[in-house]
Amino acid sequence: MPKNVAENLAKLKAEQNRLSREHLRRMFKNDPQRFSNFSLNSGTLFLDYSKNIVDQEAMNVLLDLARNSGVEQLRDKMWAGEHINLTEDRAVMHMALRHQGDDDLHVDGENVSAPIRTVLAAMRSYSAKLRNGEIAGSTGTKITDVVNIGIGGSDLGPAMVVRALSPYVSEIKPHFVSNVDGSDIADTLAGLDPETTLFIVASKTFTTDETMTNANSARKWLAEALGDKAVGDHFVAVSTNLDACAEFGIQEDRIFGFWDWVGGRYSVWSAIGLSVMLAIGPENFDEFLAGAAEMDQHFLTAPLDKNMPVIMALLGVWYRNAFGYSTHAVLPYDERMGRFAAYLQQQDMESNGKSVQRDGSTVDYATGPIVWGEPGTNGQHAFYQLIHQGTDVIPVDFLIAAQGETDYPEHHEKLVANCFAQSEALMLGKTADEVRSELEAQGLSDSEIEELTPHKVFPGNRPSNTIMYQKLTPKTLGNLIALYEHKVFVQGAIWNVNSYDQWGVELGKQLAKALLPKVQGSADAKDHDSSTQGLLEHFHALR
Ligand code: F6P
Numbered sequence: 001m002p003k004n005v006a007e008n009l010a011k012l013k014a015e016q017n018r019l020s021r022e023h024l025r026r027m028f029k030n031d032p033q034r035f036s037n038f039s040l041n042s043g044t045l046f047l048d049y050s051k052n053i054v055d056q057e058a059m060n061v062l063l064d065l066a067r068n069s070g071v072e073q074l075r076d077k078m079w080a081g082e083h084i085n086l087t088e089d090r091a092v093m094h095m096a097l098r099h100q101g102d103d104d105l106h107v108d109g110e111n112v113s114a115p116i117r118t119v120l121a122a123m124r125s126y127s128a129k130l131r132n133g134e135i136a137g138s139t140g141t142k143i144t145d146v147v148n149i150g151i152g153g154s155d156l157g158p159a160m161v162v163r164a165l166s167p168y169v170s171e172i173k174p175h176f177v178s179n180v181d182g183s184d185i186a187d188t189l190a191g192l193d194p195e196t197t198l199f200i201v202a203s204k205t206f207t208t209d210e211t212m213t214n215a216n217s218a219r220k221w222l223a224e225a226l227g228d229k230a231v232g233d234h235f236v237a238v239s240t241n242l243d244a245c246a247e248f249g250i251q252e253d254r255i256f257g258f259w260d261w262v263g264g265r266y267s268v269w270s271a272i273g274l275s276v277m278l279a280i281g282p283e284n285f286d287e288f289l290a291g292a293a294e295m296d297q298h299f300l301t302a303p304l305d306k307n308m309p310v311i312m313a314l315l316g317v318w319y320r321n322a323f324g325y326s327t328h329a330v331l332p333y334d335e336r337m338g339r340f341a342a343y344l345q346q347q348d349m350e351s352n353g354k355s356v357q358r359d360g361s362t363v364d365y366a367t368g369p370i371v372w373g374e375p376g377t378n379g380q381h382a383f384y385q386l387i388h389q390g391t392d393v394i395p396v397d398f399l400i401a402a403q404g405e406t407d408y409p410e411h412h413e414k415l416v417a418n419c420f421a422q423s424e425a426l427m428l429g430k431t432a433d434e435v436r437s438e439l440e441a442q443g444l445s446d447s448e449i450e451e452l453t454p455h456k457v458f459p460g461n462r463p464s465n466t467i468m469y470q471k472l473t474p475k476t477l478g479n480l481i482a483l484y485e486h487k488v489f490v491q492g493a494i495w496n497v498n499s500y501d502q503w504g505v506e507l508g509k510q511l512a513k514a515l516l517p518k519v520q521g522s523a524d525a526k527d528h529d530s531s532t533q534g535l536l537e538h539f540h541a542l543r
Contacts, residue, residue, distance in 0.1 A: 085500035094266035138230035150202030157268030291478025309486030341373035429460015
């Protein structure tokens, strides 16, 4: 029987109606304790959620929703290794990859901790030797550049992490090729020397067309320069499909495995993180894992009302289902987090972009929101206009470090001031009276004031979270990623969707395969619709 999710969600509507007469400006004025009542410290991360359209009563209803939706039960099943990924009949055990204890974890009666430790040890040993030159390229020259070839979860996590942790990158320069668009690999290889380049073919399945196409082109580039025999010294693989890696010609001791209970978008903690470990070194990678484990412990043990991922998930459900807001912006005031929103797009939208419940019945409520964002302050000069005065309300997460780039302290103070100013402006808004007195002070005439006022009014009452951390370190980043992973889990549990499959990406892949011979001109396109036929004809005329 499907859980009665719609009924549970309907209870939020009454709360939303009650609060629709409120304004955050007034709520702050009436409650001097609002900030302390609606903020949380998980250890490494601090969450201020006081600038959300909630009061304690609404929070209590939301917390009841979490309880009635069986969030805690599903969380415990996940951690116990049960097959909560129903459609693929798999466990969801990415937390095991970063578990810090000496105890063993089990999936289907098998101890998974032992192979996790073995692969991690192999990664550490390989990384240390590659970084110090003990393992070199085929000509004996030190490897200086590593190209990770992968896509989706086999690319976005590592690419986001090495950019975020650029101050920790040493010895090895990481590069990422993901798109089947030849310009991606062409532009990457253009700056590289085959003698000093190592390729990581990163693919859970080792069948993904984009990745295999790029891997074959990289192999050709390398073999043309250094000969076929050099391939073994310049390629490693990360996959669950060990046979396919061997078939590609990867040496057995250069294949780093992982397991089907690690979802692609949750795999940066596994050997998929090899490019990260090579770039930042094993010790920093360990810190990254430890940071995620810290958030796991918080998620597994903190009571719901003090549980950061739970609170963030509930606020997301609140806006998605009671207010009908369809997008959610993640705006790091941290330039190095430039790929964080892109990473979260896969984590969130591939997980909860679903229209059926876990038993296959159709949902009759909204599920995953559209997630997007860019770092501040750049975004302020691009799309913030719409966030402040547009007709859509967009709940926002601001992310900010207390300590920024040490060489430029003045920059960081300005960055922080901008970040706090944005959440304040969204919350307060600016009333017509305030606008009028401002314009009066500027000496404008009455008619000018009347004309300009409506354009300068900000409605305010626009919600945001602010997540603060001391410094963007490997540990902080591990915490942050795990925070959003668990947020997505909680929302999936409430919406009763399977957050761990991704059938929605299959149809396009199948059709691309069928279309390729028609694009190549070796088959006719009569079986396609007139638009597709027309596009093919136009393409052939132009090529
Ligand atoms: O986009 C679909 C998907 O299956 C993702 O879930 C996955 O992260 C990506 O493709 C790459 O898959 P693989 O690691 O098997 O190449």
